[in-house]
Amino acid sequence: MLNPHVYQLVFGCLAHGSGDNVFDTRGEEVLLVLTGRRYRLEFTSGQELFAEKIGAICRSVWNTGLEQRRHYRRRGAFIGYAEQCRQLAEAKAEFPWLGEAPAQVLQQTLKDLDAACARHGAWKVRWRAVRRWQSSFRFPSPGQIAVERLSRRWGRAKLPKFGWVRFRWTRPLGGIIRSATVSFDGAHWHISFLVEDGLTTPAAHPGPAVGIDRGVVVAATTSDGDLFNRVFITAGEAARYRRLQQQLARSWRGSNRRKTVVAQLGAIMRRVRYRRADFNARTAASLCDRYGTVVLEDLKTKNMTASAAGTVDQPGTNVAQKSGLNRAILDKGWHGLERSLGNAARRTGTRIVKVNPAYTSITCSACGWVDATSRESQARFACTSCEMVAHADVNAAVNIKNAAGHAVSGRGDLAVGRSTKRQPTRTPTR
Numbered sequence: 463m464l465n466p467h468v469y470q471l472v473f474g475c476l477a478h479g480s481g482d483n484v485f486d487t488r489g490e491e492v493l494l495v496l497t498g499r500r501y502r503l504e505f506t507s508g509q510e511l512f513a514e515k516i517g518a519i520c521r522s523v524w525n526t527g528l529e530q531r532r533h534y535r536r537r538g539a540f541i542g543y544a545e546q547c548r549q550l551a552e553a554k555a556e557f558p559w560l561g562e563a564p565a566q567v568l569q570q571t572l573k574d575l576d577a578a579c580a581r582h583g584a585w586k587v588r589w590r591a592v593r594r595w596q597s598s599f600r601f602p603s604p605g606q607i608a609v610e611r612l613s614r615r616w617g618r619a620k621l622p623k624f625g626w627v628r629f630r631w632t633r634p635l636g637g638i639i640r641s642a643t644v645s646f647d648g649a650h651w652h653i654s655f656l657v658e659d660g661l662t663t664p665a666a667h668p669g670p671a672v673g674i675d676r677g678v679v680v681a682a683t684t685s686d687g688d689l690f691n692r693v694f695i696t697a698g699e700a701a702r703y704r705r706l707q708q709q710l711a712r713s714w715r716g717s718n719r720r721k722t723v724v725a726q727l728g729a730i731m732r733r734v735r736y737r738r739a740d741f742n743a744r745t746a747a748s749l750c751d752r753y754g755t756v757v758l759e760d761l762k763t764k765n766m767t768a769s770a771a772g773t774v775d776q777p778g779t780n781v782a783q784k785s786g787l788n789r790a791i792l793d794k795g796w797h798g799l800e801r802s803l804g805n806a807a808r809r810t811g812t813r814i815v816k817v818n819p820a821y822t823s824i825t826c827s828a829c830g831w832v833d834a835t836s837r838e839s840q841a842r843f844a845c846t847s848c849e850m851v852a853h854a855d856v857n858a859a860v861n862i863k864n865a866a867g868h869a870v871s872g873r874g875d876l877a878v879g880r881s882t883k884r885q886p887t888r889t890p891t892r
């Protein structure tokens with residue numbers, strides 16, 4: 463049955479709710495899609511202070527709500543969104559500062575918490591620490607948001623309790639506003655509108671299929687032999703980053719010096735993040751324009767960075783910064799590429815398929831022979847059975863493309879069976 467009102471969050475402009483649904487573009491049900499439009503805000507100094515204050519209140523509401531949920535769980539009980547909302551309204555009488563933030567923004571925070579707990583469980587949802595979490599809050603009621611264009615370069619939006627806020631009109635809004643999110647990226651405030659742009663995804667893309675191998679040395683290699691890569695952090699930036707890390711280690715906690723250094727480190731990482739996002743968007747657009755099916759490895763990207771994330775939590779060292787630099791150099795933004803492909807596929811109708819990545823790098827794409835020694839080096843693959851020689855990443859990309867016949871798209875279930883032809887004939891040695 464077709465449901466004309468199935469909305470899909472595609473653009474990752476919200477703190478929660480995006481990411482997992484992006485592979486649903488193949489479903490005929492998805493007729494109306496919401497997309498994100500992000501603009502740089504130019505707050506007045508008063509508005510900036512107010513935004514910081516709301517961010518702090520939201521953080522506090524989130525943390526209190528999470529603590530409460532865990533407290534209930536410890537006793538084997540449960541507290542949900544409706545009850546937390548009711549208690550929030552009561553708490554406003556006792557803590558008047560809660561009332562300074564727009565009510566719908568705080569309710570949205572509890573709703574986001576509810577969604578996060580439903581998805582990950584109350585024990586896995588993270589605290590919003592002052593140092594880690596960057597302010598982000600959503601105005602969910604379109605009726606209370608107004609947008610006007612002031613000039614060629616400037617627009618303004620009316621938000622509850624803020625009044626009019628100015629933003630740089632850098633791209634068309636192109637749709638009906640469903641919600642607005644105000645967020646801070648470490649240096650600037652932005653406003654993201656979730657708009658219903660009326661764009662419908664074409665039923666199918668007539669183009670051929672392609673396999674993508676995502677690597678550390680080359681960001682993405684296709685089965686047709688194209689390499690997509692970009693340097694995300696320059697050598698100069700990396701050197702400066704290392705120097706700043708040393709300065710950070712020598713500075714006192716809470717000092718102004720430390721704040722400056724942290725801001726400078728943040729500025730470098732922000733540039734890296736934007737470069738990566740730009741690269742992902744361009745790569746995804748190029749692939750989706752050309753191909754009808756894009757096959758990816760179903761990498762458990764979370765697992766791949768798990769060791770770095772684990773060490774971040776160790777206090778008293780600079781592991782966090784070190785892993786930040788390592789990630790900037792090594793991480794080619796695999797998860798981001800998946801998301802970007804989901805976005806681009808919306809426009810072109812390209813099918814995105816994920817396959818089990820097992821053995822793709824050590825299997826011969828010509829004869830199916832599995833042997834770890836076939837992969838002579840990072841770049842060269844020479845089959846020990848049939849003498850086929852190829853670029854190792856291209857060979858892997860071809861295997862990924864071939865595996866698509868057994869793919870289950872979407873998250874979770876991996877392809878269960880591999881064809882008998884490609885079944886590994888012996889356990890590969892590593």
Ligand SMILES: [Zn+2]
Pocket residue numbers: 826827828829830831845846847848849850
């Ligand atoms: Zn072979």
